[in-house]
Amino acid sequence: MNEIRSISAKQVGRDVPRLESRQKVTGRAEYTHNITLPGMLYAKLCRSTVAHGRILSIDVSAARDLPGVHAVYTGETIRTLIAEPYFGPAFHDQPILAIGKVHFVGEPIAVVLAADPYVAAEAAQMIVAEYEELPAVFDEVEAMTSAAIVHETLKPAGTFADLKHLSGKSNTNVALDYQLRRGDTDAAFAAAEHVFEHEFHTQQVMHTPLEPMVSIAEPGDNCLTIYTASQSPSFVCTEIARLFGWRENQVRVKVPYLGGGFGAKLYIKLEALVAAAAMLARRPVKLSLTMEEQFYTITKHASTFRIKSAVNKDGRITARRCEIFWNGGAFADIGPRVTQKSGFTSPGPYDIDNVSVDSYALYTNRPPAGALRGFGIPQLVWAYESHTDLLARGIGMDAVEFRRRNLLREGRPQATGTLMHDAAIIEVLDKTAELMNWTAPFERGEGVIRRGRAIAIGFKAVVAPTTSGAIVNLSADGSAALYMSTVDMGQGSDTAMAQIVAETLGLVAERVKVVHPDTDVTPYDMATLGSRSTFHMGNAVKLASLHALEQLGAMAREVGLPEGTNYEIRDIFLKKYGMQAGNIIGVGSYVPPYTSPQKGTGLSDNVTPFWMVGAAGVELSVDTETGHVTIDRLINVADVGRPLNPAIVATQLSGAAMMQLGFTLFENMDLDHGQVTNASLADYKIPGMHDLPTVMDNVIVDNNQQNGPYGAKGVGETATFGVSPAIANAIEDAVGVRLTSLPLTPESVLRGIRALRGEKLEG
Amino acid sequence: MRGFEFLRPGTLNEASALLATGDAAARPFAGGTGLMLMMKTGVFSPSRLVCLRQTEAEHRAITPTGDGGARIGALASLSQIEHDPLLCRLAPVIARTMTTLANVRVRNVARIGGTLAHGDPHMDMPPTLAALRASVVTSGTASRTVPVEALYAGYYETILQPGELISAVLLPDQTGWHSVYLKCTTRSADDWPALGVAVSVRMDGTTITDSRVIISAATEKLTRVAAAEAVLNGATAGLAAFTAAGEAARAVETIEDARGSAAYKTELVGVYVRRALQQATGAGGN
Numbered sequence A: 001m002n003e004i005r006s007i008s009a010k011q012v013g014r015d016v017p018r019l020e021s022r023q024k025v026t027g028r029a030e031y032t033h034n035i036t037l038p039g040m041l042y043a044k045l046c047r048s049t050v051a052h053g054r055i056l057s058i059d060v061s062a063a064r065d066l067p068g069v070h071a072v073y074t075g076e077t078i079r080t081l082i083a084e085p086y087f088g089p090a091f092h093d094q095p096i097l098a099i100g101k102v103h104f105v106g107e108p109i110a111v112v113l114a115a116d117p118y119v120a121a122e123a124a125q126m127i128v129a130e131y132e133e134l135p136a137v138f139d140e141v142e143a144m145t146s147a148a149i150v151h152e153t154l155k156p157a158g159t160f161a162d163l164k165h166l167s168g169k170s171n172t173n174v175a176l177d178y179q180l181r182r183g184d185t186d187a188a189f190a191a192a193e194h195v196f197e198h199e200f201h202t203q204q205v206m207h208t209p210l211e212p213m214v215s216i217a218e219p220g221d222n223c224l225t226i227y228t229a230s231q232s233p234s235f236v237c238t239e240i241a242r243l244f245g246w247r248e249n250q251v252r253v254k255v256p257y258l259g260g261g262f263g264a265k266l267y268i269k270l271e272a273l274v275a276a277a278a279m280l281a282r283r284p285v286k287l288s289l290t291m292e293e294q295f296y297t298i299t300k301h302a303s304t305f306r307i308k309s310a311v312n313k314d315g316r317i318t319a320r321r322c323e324i325f326w327n328g329g330a331f332a333d334i335g336p337r338v339t340q341k342s343g344f345t346s347p348g349p350y351d352i353d354n355v356s357v358d359s360y361a362l363y364t365n366r367p368p369a370g371a372l373r374g375f376g377i378p379q380l381v382w383a384y385e386s387h388t389d390l391l392a393r394g395i396g397m398d399a400v401e402f403r404r405r406n407l408l409r410e411g412r413p414q415a416t417g418t419l420m421h422d423a424a425i426i427e428v429l430d431k432t433a434e435l436m437n438w439t440a441p442f443e444r445g446e447g448v449i450r451r452g453r454a455i456a457i458g459f460k461a462v463v464a465p466t467t468s469g470a471i472v473n474l475s476a477d478g479s480a481a482l483y484m485s486t487v488d489m490g491q492g493s494d495t496a497m498a499q500i501v502a503e504t505l506g507l508v509a510e511r512v513k514v515v516h517p518d519t520d521v522t523p524y525d526m527a528t529l530g531s532r533s534t535f536h537m538g539n540a541v542k543l544a545s546l547h548a549l550e551q552l553g554a555m556a557r558e559v560g561l562p563e564g565t566n567y568e569i570r571d572i573f574l575k576k577y578g579m580q581a582g583n584i585i586g587v588g589s590y591v592p593p594y595t596s597p598q599k600g601t602g603l604s605d606n607v608t609p610f611w612m613v614g615a616a617g618v619e620l621s622v623d624t625e626t627g628h629v630t631i632d633r634l635i636n637v638a639d640v641g642r643p644l645n646p647a648i649v650a651t652q653l654s655g656a657a658m659m660q661l662g663f664t665l666f667e668n669m670d671l672d673h674g675q676v677t678n679a680s681l682a683d684y685k686i687p688g689m690h691d692l693p694t695v696m697d698n699v700i701v702d703n704n705q706q707n708g709p710y711g712a713k714g715v716g717e718t719a720t721f722g723v724s725p726a727i728a729n730a731i732e733d734a735v736g737v738r739l740t741s742l743p744l745t746p747e748s749v750l751r752g753i754r755a756l757r758g759e760k761l762e763g
Numbered sequence B: 001m002r003g004f005e006f007l008r009p010g011t012l013n014e015a016s017a018l019l020a021t022g023d024a025a026a027r028p029f030a031g032g033t034g035l036m037l038m039m040k041t042g043v044f045s046p047s048r049l050v051c052l053r054q055t056e057a058e059h060r061a062i063t064p065t066g067d068g069g070a071r072i073g074a075l076a077s078l079s080q081i082e083h084d085p086l087l088c089r090l091a092p093v094i095a096r097t098m099t100t101l102a103n104v105r106v107r108n109v110a111r112i113g114g115t116l117a118h119g120d121p122h123m124d125m126p127p128t129l130a131a132l133r134a135s136v137v138t139s140g141t142a143s144r145t146v147p148v149e150a151l152y153a154g155y156y157e158t159i160l161q162p163g164e165l166i167s168a169v170l171l172p173d174q175t176g177w178h179s180v181y182l183k184c185t186t187r188s189a190d191d192w193p194a195l196g197v198a199v200s201v202r203m204d205g206t207t208i209t210d211s212r213v214i215i216s217a218a219t220e221k222l223t224r225v226a227a228a229e230a231v232l233n234g235a236t237a238g239l240a241a242f243t244a245a246g247e248a249a250r251a252v253e254t255i256e257d258a259r260g261s262a263a264y265k266t267e268l269v270g271v272y273v274r275r276a277l278q279q280a281t282g283a284g285g286n
C-alpha cells in the first residue's frame, strides 16, 4: 500500500471518529483522578466562612492532633517557603492560602494533609478561624464607588503592558478600565432620528466540568512534577517556576485527558497549593475538589451592560455607546483580559461609524470569575442582540432586515478599525433566516399557549497574540507522533490535529499518535482556551508537518530518488540507513501578526487573526398561565471556516448551545451575603437530556479562513453566542414581555405577562 | 468522616431494639440513597446505621389485601413497585409517577419505607400515595396505622418515634377513583419540583362524590387541602368546579426558594390543581 500518495488530501474534512473513544468507553483513558503515587498524602481545605474579613486567628491544634493527620498549613506556613505566595495570570492577587484577610466565602485558609482523605476532611472541619468582619461589596456597579475595597493595592502581574498603569493603585475595585473611542458619538447622538437606551444583566454561573479540579505534586531534588487536570500546562510551569524562583526546567507539568474544562481549569488553580504543600511535606500531595468546592473556585462573570444606540430614518445605526461592568469576584483571574478582549466587540457585528466603549473589570467579595466558553462574549451578545431587536421593533422594521442593513461586510472596519476578513456574517444571518423560513407566516399558538420566534447573531475575535508550538516525529517505519501541549478535554483536539498531520504527510489520521502535554517533552502552548487551538496549534502542527515533509524530500534526494517519488517513507529511510533506523523531527511554531491597540482609543489595524460568527434561531411556546417556556426549535448556524472534522464540529455546536441554554433559562448561583446557597448539583441545575429543544439543528455555512490550517478556525464557543438573546427576543415575540436579566425563569415570564395586564403576583 | 457502626439485624423487631437507644444519630438504613447524600454533604453523621435489608425476604412482597387493595412491604424497591402487575392495575398513577422519579439506578435501590420516612417535601411518592388514601403500618413498641398525609410533622420530620419502623404500606381499593400526579419543575427537567400536585376524584356519573387534593414541594410539608376537597365534593365535574378548587387550594402556605417565590408558587398551585383535576377526570377541557 502506498500511503504517501493515495490517502493524501482525504484526511481533513472527514468525520474521523475520536481517537480516544474506545479508551474512554472501556474505562482505560487516563485521568488525573486515577493517579496515585507511593507515599502520597491527600489534601483537604478549610475555607473562609465570611465574605470579607481580617483574620484574627486560625487555630489548627485540634486538626493537627487528630490521629492520622500528617500536617496542617496556613498562609503563614506557605510564607516560610515562598516569600510572596500570590499568583494569577493578570494580577498577582491570589494567595496560595489566605494571608492577613479573606476576600470571599469559600477562600482557602488552611490545608490538612493525611494519608487517608477522610481523616484529612474531618480534620479540616476542626480548624477554627476568627475574623474581624469588614464591609463587603457584591454588586459590580456598586463596586465602582463602594467604600468596601476588596484589595488594598492592585498588583498587576507585569506580563501585560496595558495593565502597567494600574500597578500600585489603591482604594479602588477597578482592576481594569478599558476604553475604545471611534468617530464622534456625541455629535451622532445629537443628530439622531431615534435614540434607544437599555440595561441588561447576567447572573453568576459555573463551568461545572463533571470531572472536578484535581492536581498532584511530586517533589524531587530541587524539582517538582505536577500531574494536573489543567487547560494550560505551559502556564502552570512558568507560574510555579516564578513562585519558587526556579528555572522552568525544574518544573514538569503533565496533563492526561480532562473530563471537561470550559475555562475552569485555566492558568493555575490548585497547582500552586499542591506544589507548596508537597515541598513542605516532602511527600507527593493530591488535592481533588468535590463538586461542591468548585463553586468556590472559578465562575463566570455576572455583568451589567448599559447600551445606547442612535438610529437614522433608513434604519442605520449611526452611533453606539457601551458601558460594561464585569463582576470579577475576589481575584482578577483572567477577568481583565475578558474586559478588554471581549470589550472591543461589545458594539456587535455591526458597521457603526461612531462608537464608544467603556468596559470595567471589578473586584467584589464573590467567588472569583474567569473565562467560560466564550470569554465574555455571551454576556455581550445577550445585551446587544436583545437591544438590536428592540431597535428594530422601535422603528417598526423586520428584525432580520434591520440586521442585514447594519451588519459588517467583508473589508469594512470593525469598531477597532480592523478590516473584516473571512467572517461570513451575512451568510450566517441569511442561512438562519432561510432555515427558519422567516418570510413565511408563523403559527402563533392557541388557548393558553402563545408561540414566538426570533434570531440573534454574534461574533468574537480570537484572543491575540498567542503562541503555539508543535513537534512531529516521523519514525523510520513511516509512522508519526505529534507532540503538543493542546489539552484534549473532550472537544476532540487530538483527532483534529492528527488529521492535520495526516493530511500534510499523506498518512491515515487514525494511525497518528498524539503525545499528551508534558512540559519536559511537548513544546510551549499558550493554553487550550478561547477557541484558539484549531487555528494556532493547527497552524503550528501543519508547519511542523511541512518541516518534516521537507526533510523527507531532502532525504529522498540524498538517496538519489527523483522529485515526486512514490517510494514509501520507510523505503526512503531504509535506503538512507540500510536498516529500519533514524527519524525526522519536524518543528513548527506559530504566532499570528498583531497590532496593539492604541492607548485611550483602543484602535488597531490588526486586532485579531480571525473572527468567529454564530447565530441562533429560536421558535418557542409560552404557557401564559405559568410562564413556562418550551423551546420548540433551536437552530445554531456557525462560520467555522472549513470544518476539519464536520461530526466533531456539530457536537461542539450542539454542546455549546445546550450549555448556553442552561445559562439562559435556569442556571444561577444563589448568593446570600456572599455565601453560595446552592453549591451542589442537587440545587444548582444544569441541563439534562430532557431539556433539549424539541428540534435542534446545527449548521455550518460555507467559508474558508484563508490564514487557517486547511481553511479552518475555532468552533468551541461559537454556538453560545446567540442563544440567550434569541430566546428573550422570541419570548417578546410570543407574549410581548421583554426580559433584561438572565436567567429567563418561568416566574419572570409570568410576572411580565401580569405586568402587561397591569396586575402583580400577589404576595 | 468519623467511623460508625453498621448493623444488619434479621428482623424489624431486632432493628427497632437497636434503634431505640435515644441517640438521634442512630438511623435505619433501607436503600441508603437518601442517607448517603446527607452523609456526603455532611448534613448527617451517623453513629449507627441499622440496615434493614436482611429483613427483605419477609418485608418486600406486594400482595392483594382481599378487599380490593394491596399491601406493599416496606422493603419493596421503587422499581419493583413500578413494574408490579397488581399495582399497575390498581393504581397506574404510581408507575406513571415513577418515570420522572430520580433515575432507574436510584429506583432499583430505594425502598418504599425509606421513601416515605425520608420526609423531604419535594418527593413524588408521598403525595401520590396520600392522594390514593394509602396508610403506613409501623412496627416497634407501639404498632399503628397512619394515613400517609398524617406522617409528616415538618420539613424532613415525621411523626415516627425512635425505633418505630415502617413495615408496610396499605393501599385501599381504587374502584371509581381517578388519580393524577403532576410534577412542576421551574429549572431543569430533572430538578426537584417547585410544586407537586396529586389529586384523586371519585365520580358517580358526572358528580364528584369524594376527592383528595394533596400539595407538596411548594409547602413546608406535604399538605392535604380540605378546602379544595370541600369545593369538589358534590359538585359536577367541569371547569367551574376545578377552577374553584384551584382557587381554594391557593390558600395553602407556600414557601420561597431557588425554584420560585411564594407568590409564584401560589399561582402554580391554582393552575396545577385545576389541570390535575381536568386530567384525572377528562372533564373541563385541558
Ligand SMILES: Cc1cc2nc3c(=O)[nH]c(=O)nc-3n(C[C@H](O)[C@H](O)[C@H](O)COP(=O)(O)OP(=O)(O)OC[C@H]3O[C@@H](n4cnc5c(N)ncnc54)[C@H](O)[C@@H]3O)c2cc1C
Pocket (backbone or CB within 6 Å): B027, B028, B029, B030, B031, B032, B033, B034, B035, B036, B037, B052, B074, B100, B101, B102, B103, B106, B109, B110, B111, B112, B113, B114, B115, B116, B117, B118, B122, B123, B124, B125, B160, B164, B165, B166, B167
Ligand atoms: C440522584 C437522586 C435523584 C432523586 N430524585 C428524586 C425524584 O425525582 N423524586 C423523588 O421523589 N425522590 C428523588 N430522590 C430521593 C429518593 O427518592 C430517596 O433517596 C429514596 O426514596 C429514599 O429511599 P431509601 O430506601 O434509599 O432510603 P434511605 O436513604 O435508606 O433512608 C431514608 C430515610 O428513611 C429512614 N428509613 C429508611 N427505611 C425506614 C423504615 N422502614 N422505617 C422508618 N424509617 C426508615 C432512614 O433512616 C432515613 O432517615 C432522588 C435521590 C437521588 C439520590
